[in-house]
Amino acid sequence: MCLFLLAVQAKAASRWPLVSGKPSLLGCGRPFYQMDTRGQDENKVLTARGCHTSPRVKVNGWELTTEGGILKLHRAWKVKNFVKGLEFFQLVAAIAEEEGHHPDLHLVGWNNVKIDVWTHSVRGLTDNDFILAAKINHLNLEGILSKRANVQK
Numbered sequence: 001m002c003l004f005l006l007a008v009q010a011k012a013a014s015r016w017p018l019v020s021g022k023p024s025l026l027g028c029g030r031p032f033y034q035m036d037t038r039g040q041d042e043n044k045v046l047t048a049r050g051c052h053t054s055p056r057v058k059v060n061g062w063e064l065t066t067e068g069g070i071l072k073l074h075r076a077w078k079v080k081n082f083v084k085g086l087e088f089f090q091l092v093a094a095i096a097e098e099e100g101h102h103p104d105l106h107l108v109g110w111n112n113v114k115i116d117v118w119t120h121s122v123r124g125l126t127d128n129d130f131i132l133a134a135k136i137n138h139l140n141l142e143g144i145l146s147k148r149a150n151v152q153k
């Protein structure tokens with residue numbers, strides 16, 4: 001198990017997430033991974049040294065949610081119209097393909113975009129999720145978002 005964690009940490013360290021322009025330390029200052037904890041009574045987030053049940057994360061505008069026992073990053077926006085919502089999806093798709101890491105995209109009530117980011121292979125959060133969320137934050141959404149209101153969650 002230890003070798004596995006070290007291998008995962010080495011891979012993740014090479015893709016250290018940049019959040020608001022500076023390297024971000026995740027999960028109490030060390031990389032953390034949510035392992036597949038099926039059969040356990042609660043989701044735990046493993047760090048290199050221990051377990052944490054609620055990681056401290058910082059990606060502007062995104063919130064940590066749990067759905068079906070799986071930790072996810074979640075954010076919502078209000079877009080001008082349905083077509084702009086699809087344009088938004090296209091911009092996100094380009095990043096996802098570049099990263100090889102894909103979000104769950106929702107376009108609800110014609111102008112509400114909701115995005116959930118999590119790592120399906122481990123049924124939880126890895127550094128790739130924070131990288132993807134931070135890159136989505138850097139998209140130029142000029143002309144796509146509704147001028148009236150935007151849900152920051």
Ligand SMILES: C[C@H](O)[C@H](O)[C@H]1CNC2=NC(N)=NC(=O)C2=N1
Binds near residue numbers: 118120121122
């Ligand atoms: C083979 C392919 O790269 C993998 O299946 C990738 C694709 N994109 C992915 N995206 C996300 N969010 N989680 C994954 O586990 C994942 N796996």
